[in-house]
Amino acid sequence: MRLVTNTFRETGVRIRNRRDEDLDVCVGLLRAVHEQAGYPINWPEDPRGWLTPASRLGCWVAESDGRVAGHVVLTAVGDRAEVERLFVDPAVTRKGIGRRLLDHCVTTAAELGRELSLEVVDNRGAAVHLYRRAGWTETTRTPIDWGGEQATELIRFSPPVST
Template structure:
């Protein structure tokens, strides 16, 4: 079940984010204030996915200059293989479509499972930008556009 994230969800989201960071390297650099980081500027909304009564995933969608962006998408590593990431990604597509906004996302090149997900979902790679903030974990950010964009 995907629903709007509430303030009461933030503690669970931070714990989940820490698990994702430690197991999958997302985000590459741990944010100074993870609760604030989970709500990016220009957010159209933030949502959580519940599985077995627990928060199992998170996604935010932002809008800037007439385009929407998938942000803060992550899923409980112990829930992998259940299609939860795809559900959250599809939800972001629906949000952008409702606003008639083209949808994009960026991902660090160390997030291999996410990159595979985007490819399977029909997202198109638009380009790669080298980064200097990824340490020995990531060397570039990959930009993708949604299939309908």
């Protein structure tokens, strides 16, 4: 797991490794996101376990004003990496926290020499907008049957090409 902390002074957001003692706060934030924005579509039976997939390359939180305000996991998919479990406290959205977490994953995947991607269901308008604003490119759409009437496709994105 990557043991680095990035501090972003211009926004007061600090990305750090998630610690075990952060899990209860992260589950609470995930519950708020689920209730307000419908992510994840299906509430996990074991939210703590869902936030800690076995294939993880790293788990990070964003701190803002000294409290956990966002979460992300980078997982291994073969020799590639995938951004997962990205969410931000609904009380502090639109402050660049999701973008900082996303950028952290891009940097980490590059350092690990892994091709990166992410998937999002088609009813996550704010997430899709974030990815596109951050320069990510939609590569495929796959029909799904587990999203109910809320979502019918899974959209795959690839990150911006670094120069």
